[in-house]
Amino acid sequence: MTEAAPKPAPVAEDILRKAVASRFDFREIIALPVISVVIALILGAVTMLATGVGIETIGRSFVALFVGSFGSVHALSETLTSATPLILCGLGLALGFRAGLFNIGAEGQLILGGIAAVAVGFMLTGLPTIIHLPLAIIAGMVAGALWASIAGWLKAATGAHEVITTIMLNFIAYRLTDYLLRNPPIQKEGRTDPISESVLASAQLPKLLAGLDPSLRIHFGLIIALVAVVLVYWLLFRSTVGFEFRASGANPDAARYAGMRSGWIIVVVMACAGALAGLAGANQVLGVLGRASPNFSAGIGFDAIAVALLGRSHPVGVLFAGILFGALQAGGRQMQVAAGVSIDLIAIIQALIIVFIAAPLLVRAIVPWSFRARAGARAGAR
Amino acid sequence: MDIELRGITKRFGSVVANSDVNLKIRAGEILGLLGENGAGKTTLMNVLSGLYRPDEGEILIDGKPVYFRGAGDAIRAGIGMVHQHFMLVPVFTVAENVVLGVEPVKALDRLDIKTARAQVRAISTEHGLEVDPDAIIEEIPVGLQQRVEIIKVLFRSASAIIFDEPTAVLTPQEVVEFFGIIRSLREAGKALVFITHKLGEVLQVADRISVLRAGKIVGEGDPKTATSADLAEMMVGRPVRFAIEKRTTSPGGPLLEVKGLTVLNERDEIAVRGIDFTVREGEIVGIAGVQGNGQTELVEALTGLRRAAAGTVTFAGNDITHASARERHRQLIAHIPEDRQRSGLIADFTVAENAVLDRYYAPPFSSGILMHWPEAYAEAARIVRDFDVRTASIHTHAGNLSGGNQQKLVVGRELGHDTKFLIAAQPTRGIDVGSIEYIHERIAKARDEGDGILIVSTELDEVMSLSDRILVMFRGRIVAEFDGRTATVKEVGLAMAGVVS
Numbered sequence: 083m084t085e086a087a088p089k090p091a092p093v094a095e096d097i098l099r100k101a102v103a104s105r106f107d108f109r110e111i112i113a114l115p116v117i118s119v120v121i122a123l124i125l126g127a128v129t130m131l132a133t134g135v136g137i138e139t140i141g142r143s144f145v146a147l148f149v150g151s152f153g154s155v156h157a158l159s160e161t162l163t164s165a166t167p168l169i170l171c172g173l174g175l176a177l178g179f180r181a182g183l184f185n186i187g188a189e190g191q192l193i194l195g196g197i198a199a200v201a202v203g204f205m206l207t208g209l210p211t212i213i214h215l216p217l218a219i220i221a222g223m224v225a226g227a228l229w230a231s232i233a234g235w236l237k238a239a240t241g242a243h244e245v246i247t248t249i250m251l252n253f254i255a256y257r258l259t260d261y262l263l264r265n266p267p268i269q270k271e272g273r274t275d276p277i278s279e280s281v282l283a284s285a286q287l288p289k290l291l292a293g294l295d296p297s298l299r300i301h302f303g304l305i306i307a308l309v310a311v312v313l314v315y316w317l318l319f320r321s322t323v324g325f326e327f328r329a330s331g332a333n334p335d336a337a338r339y340a341g342m343r344s345g346w347i348i349v350v351v352m353a354c355a356g357a358l359a360g361l362a363g364a365n366q367v368l369g370v371l372g373r374a375s376p377n378f379s380a381g382i383g384f385d386a387i388a389v390a391l392l393g394r395s396h397p398v399g400v401l402f403a404g405i406l407f408g409a410l411q412a413g414g415r416q417m418q419v420a421a422g423v424s425i426d427l428i429a430i431i432q433a434l435i436i437v438f439i440a441a442p443l444l445v446r447a448i449v450p451w452s453f454r455a456r457a458g459a460r461a462g463a464r
Numbered sequence: 465m466d467i468e469l470r471g472i473t474k475r476f477g478s479v480v481a482n483s484d485v486n487l488k489i490r491a492g493e494i495l496g497l498l499g500e501n502g503a504g505k506t507t508l509m510n511v512l513s514g515l516y517r518p519d520e521g522e523i524l525i526d527g528k529p530v531y532f533r534g535a536g537d538a539i540r541a542g543i544g545m546v547h548q549h550f551m552l553v554p555v556f557t558v559a560e561n562v563v564l565g566v567e568p569v570k571a572l573d574r575l576d577i578k579t580a581r582a583q584v585r586a587i588s589t590e591h592g593l594e595v596d597p598d599a600i601i602e603e604i605p606v607g608l609q610q611r612v613e614i615i616k617v618l619f620r621s622a623s624a625i626i627f628d629e630p631t632a633v634l635t636p637q638e639v640v641e642f643f644g645i646i647r648s649l650r651e652a653g654k655a656l657v658f659i660t661h662k663l664g665e666v667l668q669v670a671d672r673i674s675v676l677r678a679g680k681i682v683g684e685g686d687p688k689t690a691t692s693a694d695l696a697e698m699m700v701g702r703p704v705r706f707a708i709e710k711r712t713t714s715p716g717g718p719l720l721e722v723k724g725l726t727v728l729n730e731r732d733e734i735a736v737r738g739i740d741f742t743v744r745e746g747e748i749v750g751i752a753g754v755q756g757n758g759q760t761e762l763v764e765a766l767t768g769l770r771r772a773a774a775g776t777v778t779f780a781g782n783d784i785t786h787a788s789a790r791e792r793h794r795q796l797i798a799h800i801p802e803d804r805q806r807s808g809l810i811a812d813f814t815v816a817e818n819a820v821l822d823r824y825y826a827p828p829f830s831s832g833i834l835m836h837w838p839e840a841y842a843e844a845a846r847i848v849r850d851f852d853v854r855t856a857s858i859h860t861h862a863g864n865l866s867g868g869n870q871q872k873l874v875v876g877r878e879l880g881h882d883t884k885f886l887i888a889a890q891p892t893r894g895i896d897v898g899s900i901e902y903i904h905e906r907i908a909k910a911r912d913e914g915d916g917i918l919i920v921s922t923e924l925d926e927v928m929s930l931s932d933r934i935l936v937m938f939r940g941r942i943v944a945e946f947d948g949r950t951a952t953v954k955e956v957g958l959a960m961a962g963v964v965s
Contacts, residue, residue: 323833
């Protein structure tokens with residue numbers, strides 16, 4: 083073989099490689115994420131210890147974390163409500179990862195999707211839910227898809243790296259949102275602060291368990307997210323488009339050799355990812371918030387990167403990772419109330435999870451037995 | 465220094481890579497270690513160089529048992545390894561690379577480049593390894609880079625040197641120079657191991673030959689008496705035919721016509737200079753040439769992966785000069801790419817996914833955007849069976865297959881269905897003798913079925929044994945044409961070097 087020494091992979095490519103698990107590999111898909119989460123939780127406890135939190139309080143906060151996420155119907159509803167946009171947005175990012183695109187712009191796509199959904203949600207009047215709601219959702223998806231396509235087109239046409247362009251598009255999306263929220267027709271009449279009109283009842287995602295208890299926030303968006311998991315799985319593994327996505331991500335040279343059009347694929351992948359992020363934004367404004375305000379996205383677009391990484395860019399993995407992160411969010415709020423531990427700790431734990439996923443060797447060093455057989459199997463294949 | 469390996473066994477999980485291997489390496493002698501890919505050569509040498517610890521057996525140096533806990537121990541014991549893929553820093557100079565890790569330093573830990581340079585010079589002159597200590601690695605040819613690797617090993621006072629497939633990356637001229645170097649190291653009393661799967665080379669240069677098959681030493685040979693056929697049979701475990709039967713073919717009408725084709729490389733330099741040739745039905749045309757004379761660009765232009773700057777390409781009467789890769793594929797032009805791992809296969813995809821990599825978009829493997837996986841699986845199973853691809857299953861990742869089996873998978877995908885034309889670049893590079901024989905047979909069979917075939921290879925033997933007609937490419941031009949039945953290695957070799965009568 084005459085291939086040159088492997089080129090040092092740029093950081094983004096390196097993370098991408100780790101973000102996509104080989105299918106059917108228990109250690110890659112289950113063991114690594116689970117161990118990462120456990121170690122991150124332990125280190126979270128260590129962080130609390132180091133900052134002078136008593137053992138008893140730490141114990142209480144972990145109990146609160148669990149009770150607040152899975153301990154009751156209400157807790158479960160909160161977990162799933164928080165998980166829904168993370169799953170949707172994470173699916174979009176996973177699609178990008180599979181195709182070798184490191185899309186940092188989910189946040190911007192999500193915000194604009196939300197704004198578009200709000201606009202359709204209050205501007206169109208007199209429509210029944212069955213028409214109005216889908217229109218609002220589609221508006222969100224289209225806005226997200228168009229916004230993401232800009233980055234895709236820039237990459238395909240000029241080679242501009244998507245990490246740079248999507249970050250910049252995020253900033254533009256933030257400021258554009260601020261502008262829209264301060265000006266008619268989006269701004270609520272009679273207000274001077276940046277806030278949108280409220281979404282009409284006919285465009286809101288129906289609550290699923292309102293009959294049981296009106297305070298249960300879980301809504302129809304969860305069903306949409308579950309359908310999206312199935313659709314994305316189908317797209318990735320059962321369609322020719324997904325085959326092209328995966329081929330381009332795993333080996334762009336081979337994809338080109340096989341006659342795939344790389345530019346077209348990049349734009350389509352970004353559009354799909356943007357549509358899912360926009361759907362997540364629509365889900366928030368139509369299902370939870372009822373309107374848009376600055377920072378309504380609450381960093382979901384960034385947390386979703388962690389969800390996609392933790393889920394190893396597999397739709398089912400993203401589903402579980404999204405539920406876990408949703409649980410951390412819901413449980414974290416309970417923890418803050420019950421044990422007085424700042425919810426920032428949750429952010430620390432989430433960040434640690436990403437660190438461990440991105441650095442499997444670290445996990446291996448901490449828990450050596452978890453990867454021993456794998457190393458042997460790989461060497462044996464030589 | 466004499467080294468003895470006694471009863472070395474190395475397992476990876478349930479795979480036995482080396483089984484009870486006994487080997488003697490003597491000072492002032494070149495041991496040729498011959499074996500197919502996956503026979504366990506590299507594992508064995510990694511045991512010797514301290515990278516792996518054997519599960520059983522021991523290593524003796526000058527009769528005394530030694531234990532290596534890592535590569536550092538082996539280096540200190542005087543064992544050096546020149547890897548197939550060089551371990552050099554491309555932007556550093558020769559001298560900097562040589563001393564890397566054991567740098568001579570001045571006060572305050574500053575690199576003493578003067579001393580380093582002098583030390584490199586001393587070693588170069590002592591062993592006739594001429595190289596400029598101040599040259600930047602990425603600017604010197606591969607042959608010189610290899611010398612730097614050898615100097616590096618000598619600099620660390622190695623008395624035994626292991627060469628892992630040292631000739632794989634060299635041009636024929638560089639191979640000759642390499643043989644000179646290894647012989648002079650032998651005269652200097654070094655113990656040398658030459659790992660390869662190329663029979664001719666061991667016969668030329670080795671003093672003793674050991675053959676490894678499936679992790680076991682299956683035979684020893686004396687290069688003075690052994691023949692290629694004996695050694696090949698030992699390596700593969702069955703008799704091997706070297707020559708493809710050349711029928712007196714009666715090629716049909718012209719199929720691929722290339723006129724005035726000019727192609728640029730990445731740096732916008734002219735790589736292919738207005739060449740003309742024709743390949744007819746039922747004919748194998750071989751393009752010989754030293755690597756880097758425009759063959760890669762030619763193949764890419766013919767397969768639609770690179771734009772033609774000028775000229776025309778006509779296939780079966782249709783102008784395909786600007787057709788996309790897929791359009792050409794639809795016209796039943798198959799393409800075995802030069803580098804299976806870079807573009808022929810996707811290592812993270814399964815055998816089945818790779819089996820339909822360039823045919824997934826049409827029935828029976830898909831309709832609309834819906835993939836028909838059962839049909840793809842059936843196709844993969846057929847290729848695996850018909851082309852003797854050794855794999856655990858069609859759901860195994862292609863990256864886990866040996867090089868030969870990966871290549872058979874690519875060949876199977878390209879030739880395993882109805883084709884009219886085949887463009888094969890380096891179809892047997894870096895694979896074992898058994899697979900080479902098999903792939904050559906399949907290519908000849910496609911020819912016999914009336915396909916036009918263009919083979920581009922830097923392996924002169926390959927071009928000579930397969931082609932009905934041989935074209936020689938030199939600096940972007942076709943400088944000579946020979947009849948495949950009468951051409952001699954000497955005249956083709958001279959044309960490859962640009963010497964045309």
